[in-house]
Amino acid sequence: MIPNNQVTLLPNAEVYFRAMEAALDRATHSIYLEAYIFENDNTGRRIAEALRRAALRGVKTHLLIDGFGSIRLPKSILVYLEAAGAKVMKFRPKTSPWTLRRRRLRRLHRKIVVVDQTIAFVGGINIIDEIEISSQPSMRLDYAVRVEGPLVKAIHDSVHRVWSRVAWSRLRPGCDKENDRSVASKEPKGLMRAAFLERNNIGHRRDIEDAYLQAIRQARREIMLASAYFLPGWNFRQALVKAARRGVRVVLLLQGRTDHRLLRYASQALYDSFLDAGIEIHEYHKSQLHAKVAVIDEHWATVGSSNLDPFSLLLSLEANVVVDDEKFAIKLKNSLEKAIDIGARRISENHWKIKSTQLRLVSWLSFGLVRLMIGIAGYAPGIKPGQVK
Structure with a gap:
């Protein structure tokens, strides 16, 4: 447990995406976003546009999606982001429905966003329209948290390690360079141990x-x-x-x-x-x-x-x-x-x-x-x- 954090509960997708988009629009140095499912729907395009805006203003923007969970995301969206300067990669992009081999079943199921090494989001909410997929008038029951304080460094270090490993496995070693002017703050942001x-x-x-x-x-x-x-x-x-x-x-x-x-x-x-x-x-x-x-x-x-x-x-x-x-x-x-x-x-x-x-x-x-x-x-x-x- 690390002390002196502020951890805020985000009790549904609407609150989560609103908080995430605001953080992406305030980013000045770096963004890391990991997602299992990134859909080509209203929510997916909304978050893609926020990432693109950040990349265009010079923020080092990194998007890592799972090759199976995000299999329906069109390549055109990835090209659109890359044209703005964002770096995009897929985790285990080759999938086959005819095998139970380990590589197919081992997926990037994490949902993490880290902005400027000062704020992080962790939870279970994918980048997808919640109401449409449940075929109900209510959103799916799901949660995430916003983290500020010393714990953010541990989260940032984890996403950077995963990004670097994927970059080397894709024979793109230059993609793992940090090139980030920001430094994770150890200043207290609250009184919570996390x-x-x-x-x-x-x-x-x-x-x-x-x-x-x-x-x-x-x-x-x-x-x-x-x-x-x-x-x-x-x-x-x-x-x-x-x-x-x-x-x-x-x-x-x-x-x-x-x-x-x-x-x-x-x-x-x-x-x-x-x-x-x-x-x-x-x-x-x-x-x-x-x-x-x-x-x-x-x-x-x-x-x-x-x-x-x-x-x-x-x-x-x-x-x-x-x-x-x-x-x-x-x-x-x-x-x-x-x-x-x-x-x-x-x-x-x-x-x-x-x-x-x-x-x-x-x-x-x-x-x-x-x-x-x-x-x-x-x-x-x-x-x-x-x-x-």
Whole structure:
């Protein structure tokens, strides 16, 4: 944990994009933007124009998008940005739908913006029109944070490392030069303790999962988790069950409307054991739930890009901010409670146990298929039978 930060919760895409665009328009030295999905829609074109304006006034502008997540973004937009002086690259641009090889499944799933090494945005919101993709009058339930203070340096250093590695892998070594006149400020911007956590395969394989586990095992009163895709490993599941059995209120907010049926059905295979332990399960139906957040004991909170499933915890490049601050945690908790009250349905133990045999069979088959996919990809060496990592 690094002290003296100001971390502001951005509770939806509208607030997030407004704050991000304002920061991009104030940039004077450098911009780094990482995105899994960057769409050619109103939001995508709006952010592209902000990046272009920055590049035209001499700001060193860097855009890194995932080759699979942003596969539909036209090359013309990238050329348009490059013509203004922006540097643009794709993370693993070659994709194939016919293979489960590691390179295809390992994606840049982070959503980060760093401006002038003084302000950063981290969260789970992609560059996309939120309302249109959910086919609902409400935006998807999703979160991000704005960070100011000493923690920004850690975030900037991380995005620069990823940018440099991609530049060298694309045989574009000149693209990794910093050429930035700004210096990350260590001046206090607030009183909040916070940490930046990343997941990659170079020294940070389990940082995000370990932070969750430590907080869950230390919980004394309440654990609230919201995860778009929820299929954690054995140790994670047991930590939640043990917390519930020692009297901690454990609340899970999961998808009710989904864009990936396989993962939803696989998650439902876990409901029996969770409900038996007294864990509350709420499925969000008002719109699509895309959040990856948690609040524990009203002081520990995290917001980021990492789901609690094998693809985030084992494969993708992810980034979360952890905040140890009572006011921030209570604000996020209140937002989650409101979402539960107005948009979710609680799964009762009795109701779930009378579900059809067919649904239970589909859930367990989905659970097994996801395990098989991870095993084929070679990311689950040494896993004991019955465990999902």
